[in-house]
Amino acid sequence: MKRWAFIIVFLYGAMLILITLPMMYLAFIGSETKIDVKVVFTSGYIWAVFAIFLLCQAALLLVPVRIADKRPVSRSSIITSIIGAGLMAGVLIAGTVVSVGETIIRDALSESMWRTAFAGLLLMWALWGFVFWRWGKALEPKALIERQSRILYRGSILELLIAIPAHIIARHRDYCCAGISTFAGIAFGISVMIFSFGPGVFFLYSERWKNSRAKQGSPDFKGLNRLIAACLILAVIAGGAVLAHLRVSEKRPPDELTITKDTDLQGVVFPSGSHIFFSNGRIDSVTLSRPLAIQGIKCQKLARVGFYPSGKIRYVVGLSESQEIQGRLCAKDIEVSFYESGKIDTAGLENGATIQGIYFPARTEIFFYESGRLEGARMSRVGGSFEINGISCDTGCEFYFHESGALMQAALARDQEVSGVFCKKGAHLRFDENGKAIFKK
Numbered sequence: 001m002k003r004w005a006f007i008i009v010f011l012y013g014a015m016l017i018l019i020t021l022p023m024m025y026l027a028f029i030g031s032e033t034k035i036d037v038k039v040v041f042t043s044g045y046i047w048a049v050f051a052i053f054l055l056c057q058a059a060l061l062l063v064p065v066r067i068a069d070k071r072p073v074s075r076s077s078i079i080t081s082i083i084g085a086g087l088m089a090g091v092l093i094a095g096t097v098v099s100v101g102e103t104i105i106r107d108a109l110s111e112s113m114w115r116t117a118f119a120g121l122l123l124m125w126a127l128w129g130f131v132f133w134r135w136g137k138a139l140e141p142k143a144l145i146e147r148q149s150r151i152l153y154r155g156s157i158l159e160l161l162i163a164i165p166a167h168i169i170a171r172h173r174d175y176c177c178a179g180i181s182t183f184a185g186i187a188f189g190i191s192v193m194i195f196s197f198g199p200g201v202f203f204l205y206s207e208r209w210k211n212s213r214a215k216q217g218s219p220d221f222k223g224l225n226r227l228i229a230a231c232l233i234l235a236v237i238a239g240g241a242v243l244a245h246l247r248v249s250e251k252r253p254p255d256e257l258t259i260t261k262d263t264d265l266q267g268v269v270f271p272s273g274s275h276i277f278f279s280n281g282r283i284d285s286v287t288l289s290r291p292l293a294i295q296g297i298k299c300q301k302l303a304r305v306g307f308y309p310s311g312k313i314r315y316v317v318g319l320s321e322s323q324e325i326q327g328r329l330c331a332k333d334i335e336v337s338f339y340e341s342g343k344i345d346t347a348g349l350e351n352g353a354t355i356q357g358i359y360f361p362a363r364t365e366i367f368f369y370e371s372g373r374l375e376g377a378r379m380s381r382v383g384g385s386f387e388i389n390g391i392s393c394d395t396g397c398e399f400y401f402h403e404s405g406a407l408m409q410a411a412l413a414r415d416q417e418v419s420g421v422f423c424k425k426g427a428h429l430r431f432d433e434n435g436k437a438i439f440k441k
Contacts, residue, residue: 008198012057015194016050023190027167027183052087053191057198059084060148063141064199073141082136085148086129088192090121092152092159095188099163102170102181109177149196156193163189266311268294282309291320297336298323308340322350329353331363339370356405358388369403376400376409385413389435392416394426402433 020040040046062077094117101113128151136144163185171179256277263270266283270276273289285306292299295313299305303318315337322332326344330336334348345368352361356374360366367376376398379386384395389406392413393399399410412418412427419437423429430438 008061009054009058012194012198013050013054016053016191019190023187024183027186028171028179053195056084056088057195060145060195060198063145067142078136078141078144079133081145081148082129082132085132085152086125087121088152088195089128089155090123090125091188092155092192093124094118094121095159095185096120096162098181099159099166099185102179103166106173108170108180108182113181145199149199152192152196156189156196160186160189160193266307268311280309283307283311297325300332306337310340312340312342313338314340328366334363334365341370343370343372344368345370356401367400371403373403374401374405375403391418391429397428404433406433406435407431 024040059080063073063081066073066077097117097120098113101110101116102108105113107113132144132148135147139147163182167179167182167186170182256275258275259270259272261272263272265276270286271288271290271292275287275289277284277286285304288299288301288303288305290301291303294305294316297313297316298320299316300318300320303316303320305316306314308314315335317335319330319332319336322329324330325336325347328344328347329350331348331350336347337345339345346365347368348365349360349362352359354360355366358374360377361379363379365378366374367378369375378398379395386393386395386399388399388410391407391410393410394413397411400408402408409428409430412423412425412429414425416423418429419439421437421439423437432438
């Protein structure tokens with residue numbers, strides 16, 4: 001009967017591999033988060049987890065094999081099956097923790113969340129191991145295995161009822177890697193559910209073997225042989241699909257790379273050692289390895305420069321010096337951003353300057369409409385006041401203007417009357433183009 005146990009372990013592993021690609025596709029279809037199949041199938045951690053699951057399945061089949069062979073069930077085989085089943089119960093708790101955790105904290109890669117999940121796994125491993133051990137003293141070995149399988153099956157359904165809704169919520173959010181942890185929860189639940197079928201399948205075919213042998217003198221396993229053949233064919237197809245996907249992925253432009261020599265890309269010669277990020281085959285941003293002037297903008301070493309798909313500069317974080325850009329002296333340590341037309345979007349003032357009749361002190365970050373008109377400002381002073389059109393504005397908050405030049409939004413620096421209404425310090429007000437405050441009714 002040992003070979004049938006090996007066959008079931010093989011079928012378990014084959015099913016896990018077969019459902020991996022469809023699960024990854026369905027879990028993130030239409031989502032911003034994408035999983036790199038190459039990373040999944042070449043990750044040592046993934047294969048280590050896969051090997052542990054196979055070992056646990058083998059451990060759970062030790063007792064059924066001895067029962068089928070009509071050999072005494074040793075204490076060590078019962079303890080081994082308890083260890084394997086207890087670990088899989090802990091896996092369900094870990095899946096629940098990461099699924100609920102990502103939904104609550106909106107962070108799929110939180111180290112504290114995964115540490116908590118691992119601690120929960122160890123705790124529940126010990127707890128369920130103790131419960132299974134107590135049951136093992138009171139139940140027959142076959143009854144113990146059947147109860148363990150039922151508990152794991154029901155637990156996997158409960159875990160999936162938590163993980164799947166959590167994943168649906170997470171995949172519609174916009175934080176980094178949204179849905180990765182909830183997907184792990186789904187993967188754990190499905191893996192344990194399939195795992196729980198192992199002993200039942202073994203008992204089913206061992207009974208069929210005995211009945212067939214008693215009637216015909218030799219067992220009839222045509223159905224099982226067809227099942228194994230079908231799994232082998234599907235495994236080959238799945239393996240071919242994975243290899244084809246990896247080959248296609250290798251031909252695609254990389255998402256990021258560090259160049260090893262000066263390289264001309266999209267009309268710019270980037271220095272050796274620069275790290276380049278791509279989006280849809282076009283440069284999205286570059287971290288420079290040494291100072292470089294790009295489209296007339298002098299950038300310092302380690303500056304981050306963003307680009308539009310057209311190749312025009314989108315932003316620069318790290319000017320090499322304070323420099324004049326489109327007639328304005330921009331501070332070197334404040335980000336400068338541009339519209340795709342090349343007009344300045346945001347910039348920091350190196351010196352005080354008067355813009356549209358309003359004086360802004362040095363270090364003020366200015367926002368512009370694409371027409372060149374003033375859109376808004378953010379000052380470096382906190383808790384100060386700034387007079388605009390008779391309104392005392394809090395310099396610790398951003399304020400905005402209509403394209404016509406009239407004040408559009410500001411926070412008050414003191415108690416004052418605005419448009420005939422007394423307003424308290426700190427109130428955030430909006431104004432129409434005629435300068436009249438807009439109050440909610």
